[in-house]
Amino acid sequence: MSSISSDIIRGYNDTMILYLLWDAPSYGYEISKRIKNLSEEKYVIKETTLYSAFTRLEKNGFVESFSENVTINGKRRTYYKITEQGRQYYREKCAEWTLTKEVVEKFIKQDGGI
Amino acid sequence: MSSISSDIIRGYNDTMILYLLWDAPSYGYEISKRIKNLSEEKYVIKETTLYSAFTRLEKNGFVESFSENVTINGKRRTYYKITEQGRQYYREKCAEWTLTKEVVEKFIKQDGGI
DNA sequence: TTCTTATACTACGATAGACATAGCAATGAC
DNA sequence: GTCATTGCTATGTCTATCGTAGTATAAGAA
Numbered sequence: 211m212s213s214i215s216s217d218i219i220r221g222y223n224d225t226m227i228l229y230l231l232w233d234a235p236s237y238g239y240e241i242s243k244r245i246k247n248l249s250e251e252k253y254v255i256k257e258t259t260l261y262s263a264f265t266r267l268e269k270n271g272f273v274e275s276f277s278e279n280v281t282i283n284g285k286r287r288t289y290y291k292i293t294e295q296g297r298q299y300y301r302e303k304c305a306e307w308t309l310t311k312e313v314v315e316k317f318i319k320q321d322g323g324i
Numbered sequence: 325m326s327s328i329s330s331d332i333i334r335g336y337n338d339t340m341i342l343y344l345l346w347d348a349p350s351y352g353y354e355i356s357k358r359i360k361n362l363s364e365e366k367y368v369i370k371e372t373t374l375y376s377a378f379t380r381l382e383k384n385g386f387v388e389s390f391s392e393n394v395t396i397n398g399k400r401r402t403y404y405k406i407t408e409q410g411r412q413y414y415r416e417k418c419a420e421w422t423l424t425k426e427v428v429e430k431f432i433k434q435d436g437g438i
Numbered sequence: 439t440t441c442t443t444a445t446a447c448t449a450c451g452a453t454a455g456a457c458a459t460a461g462c463a464a465t466g467a468c
Numbered sequence: 469g470t471c472a473t474t475g476c477t478a479t480g481t482c483t484a485t486c487g488t489a490g491t492a493t494a495a496g497a498a
Contacts, residue, residue: 217335217484218424220455226431239475249427259456261476266455286463287475304432310332311425313363317340318418334455334484353446373485375447380484400492401446 223255223263224272225303228296231273235291238264264290272296337369337377338386339417342410345387349405352378378404386410 219226230241230248238260246254267273273290292300333340344350344358352374360368381387387404406414 221332229431248430253427313367317343
């Protein structure tokens with residue numbers, strides 16, 4: 211069990227992305243690398259998961275996208291910017307995380323079941 | 325956000341059930357009530373979720389079922405008993421939880437994003 | 439006596455987030 | 469000239485959870 215199964219983090223990918231967009235807009239590839247780095251390689255988001263998360267976040271009004279045509283490699287990038295609704299949603303997820311943690315830990319043996 | 329959405333707990337229902345079967349066999353309705361009580365009403369597992377979890381757990385060899393024909397109300401109950409593989413799986417999930425918690429918390433603002 | 443509540447499930451189809459696989463296109467390193 | 473890196477998009481599959489419904493018994497309220 212050296213990495214995290216996606217079923218557990220399910221529902222928190224959106225939250226992680228919003229966290230990384232908090233101070234400045236960013237784009238897929240960069241977000242992906244920052245998740246990997248911040249989690250110390252313990253969690254690596256799949257590309258399809260990431261881009262489908264962006265689509266969902268935008269549909270829900272939590273982010274707004276804009277294109278930058280000029281990049282280092284001449285490639286098109288789609289940047290995402292968090293909205294006020296996105297910040298509100300993030301706050302709710304933080305509160306929910308606290309609650310979730312409390313509940314789950316009632317079912318976790320501290321000694322790991324020895 | 326007074327209760328927990330199931331997408332977050334997804335993948336941990338099995339773990340919660342195994343925890344409750346640790347010391348003695350039990351059955352659906354009882355497990356359901358114990359989850360509700362232990363979580364202080366913060367999490368109420370849906371019946372269909374619970375029974376499909378039992379089926380999955382048995383298919384994976386983590387529990388074994390047996391029937392008790394005589395019950396208080398004359399109704400049939402299916403009891404489930406945790407297996408050694410089930411205990412092992414539970415231990416792995418405990419370890420995974422620790423890791424998951426560490427990772428997720430890197431993306432959670434302590435001030436809740438104020 | 440009829441109705442509701444609690445008990446104890448089973449069946450079936452829908453939903454949605456995550457994933458596998460594949461493809462496209464440009465640049466720089468070797 | 470091939471490979472790795474960058475930066476996406478398309479399409480279909482998987483599966484845990486959920487919504488709805490049905491079945492059946494017993495106790496207690498109306």
